[in-house]
Amino acid sequence: MIVAEQKSLAEIRQMITPYQRVLILGCGTCMTVCNAGGEREVSFLHNALRLAESRSGNGIHTFSEYTVKRQCDYEFLDSLVDKIGDVDAILSLGCGIGVQAIAERLPDLPVLPGVNTSFMGMAEEWGVWDERCAACGDCILAETGGICPITRCTKGILNGPCAGTKNGKCEANKDMDCAWILIYKRLERLGQLDKMRRYYPLRNFRTIPRPRRVASKASIDVGEGNG
């Protein structure tokens, strides 16, 4: 799941300054799950912005709120069209994908990001989320016992652990588990320690050519007939 964090109220207020009527738009999927932009956060932010307005004494903004099931597909955004009649900007509490989907779907309306999209991860406990995957595009979890060294090792090394591991923790952060110790223990349990002994050649850390695209459909030429 995508994890994000709401921007500070100050930054949000700065962003909306030029616009009078702002629609706060929530997302009912990942942003709801990570507590950054579901229906509750939308109405909390709405209340917070109104409080800020009333405190500043010269508030000019008016707000409305709405939450769609998912911002990252045009089809979900169709229901927005009749909601934006008198809106000057949309403050999206969707992830970066949602914001862009809106920009594409509503070409004439400014859209502002209300959250900082942070990573792909999962909940550690209520209210705490941890990163798990860097979307590197070349998954090696089969070799590392299902634990990702790219995201979970501070250095992202492929042939760990490094010399900085101490009592199972990372030298960069004593509260953080050393990913490579975790990998070792897991492989040990699986009886696959031989995988530790192998050397993994350096990966190509050059910037990935972007934007990437994935297609699950086969490209079939029209008119080829029965195959």
Added chain:
Amino acid sequence: MHSPVSDAHNYRANRTEKYLDHSLMPPCQAACPLHMDVRGYVDLVAQGKIMEALQSIRSGNPFPSICAYVCTHPCEDACRRCQVDKPVAIRALKRFAVEFGGDRMVQAEAETTQQEKVAIVGSGPAGMACAYYLRKLGYPATIFEAHSEMGGMLRVGIPQYRLPRQVLDTEVQRLTQMGVEIRLSTKVVSLDLLFDLGYKAIFITIGAHQSLRMGIEGEESPGVIDGATFLREVNLGLKPSLGERVAVVGGGNVAIDAARTAVRLGTKRVNILYRRGRAEMPADPEEVEQALGEGIEILFLVIPTRIKRGNGRLSVTCVRMELGAPDASSRRRPVPIKDSEFNEEFDTLITAIGQAPQTPGGFDVRMGKGSTIQVDPTTLTTNRVGVFAGGDAVTGPATVTEALAAGRLAASRIDDYLQHRYPVAGKAEREKLVGDLLPETIEMIRKISRLEPPILLPEARVKDFEPVELVYDWETATNEARRCLRCGMGAEILFQDKCATCLTCLKVCPYHVPCLDASGTIQIPAEQCQACGICVAECPAKVIVLRKPYDRRSINEELDHILKSAAESKSKPFIVGFCCQYGLFGIGTLANLWRGAKAGVWIVPVLCVAKVEAEQILRAFEMGAEGVFIAGCGEQCSREDTAFWVRQRVEKVRKVLAQVGFETERLQTFFPSTTNEDLAPELDKFAEQIGRLYLASAIMQEVKS
């Protein structure tokens, strides 16, 4: 263009949240023959809302004061708190509500709107209830009673120390006030005569007054008397002389009442002879306990087999029993032990092994098992047109509430009959809550011991017929009422399609109630949920509601209301307090703050501060509050997690406050550690501090401009 405020309001009002009451019928209500809204009035007592509690009670029960004394409280047997520790003391709470709510003062009124006269034969609870409801429906009603006084077994059976006669007299007086005609000392022997007198319908409620016989040698001897007759004599003012030593045969409530009455008449030694063991005794365990406290000895597994009279005393031959295989009533059948006979001397022997109705032949109604009158259970009609029957006369000896329920049902069936209406089945009943608490849930529920109302000490009790049980004091009553688990009020997911399955509810529930089913959908089992509302306030998708959305809705409504009043009052600065309605605000140290007792402090009463949402706190600030506080009931709370969740939300709001230039001290929480901790001084300090902050910011404004 809309103002921002009304926008938010429209938004809230337009939300499709169904303001329906989805709550399930709790087991207490299902078990009550009158289907009283027990959960509802117990909760009102818990909030110290005694008048409202009484109102709720009266709407479901014509004679709540009587039930408050003598009801056998099947509701308590069904109470699911039994699974945690002990049931809520529902009957005692009702007693508290009727006494403190002023049930005595209530005036009953009725208007005659119908012509058809109805005759009621018998003035027991069934007859009285029927008369009450017939008058409410506008029918002229006449009660015929064979005895010289009204009340049936309430008058001639139940001893005064359990039901003071003033209580009964008040109800009788109310019936007279309502226009019920009462004919005392009038035994009805023929129904035809009543029809001839112009009555269009008859309700037979002659009770079950004929004591059953033991069928043993010597039962006719002087000195042997049956329990119903004995109690009737005492209750009608006679003082039978019993001698020094009395035996009572039987194990039911009548036996216990007879024995305790004998003690109160000055008998030195009273024995109860019962053929089974203590566990099998049908009498109310509390009363057995009280009887033992009064010095009554119970000989278990003993049965008299022969009575011989000589020298003015009774020589009673008894035999000891042992318990064999279970019988039809699934209690183990007692069987005599060979050669275990023994003799005991008594002055009087009272038999109390059960009663049966005694229906005059002239009634001409079809009889069933045990001389009871046969009726159709849904219409209460007998084989004779226009003749209905109910109460003990139909069921055999039962209880006061069952009789009341029969009387109420009869009134509406007689109404159907007289209006030539097809009897409609009772209005669609709420779905019942079924299922036990899981061990995992029970483990997480705070154990709170049951608080019993005070009772007189045995030495004081046996001296006279004064009521044995006293009333709760205010604090004990509210604390006892707070033990209610509010079964069937819990959370439900109102919009499954909007649920993001984020698992927040799973993680925040103190009782581990929500779960994922095999298809990956969240389920909140109604029979486990404790209705704390924590998941409701935390759900990021806002799709969870309590089955009775009343609680949350009323926070918004109360908040709007006080924000409006505060704005109108123009007193500055003002403070908004979200206060637990149960402890502090209901009857505790903050109760005097009710609507502005302290200038500038406005209270939003909430049914547990765990339900206060961060948005509501922000809204108070937005609408001009200079300070906001949340006061929970602290240690008294039904759950430990309340303070944690309140503080989570407070921190979240404080972050916003800091960013808009408000000091975070403007938002405070108060959680007293003991019940008696007085928060008033702390609150004063808080108010002073807010006053200072307000002044400082006002000066700053001046300087700026």
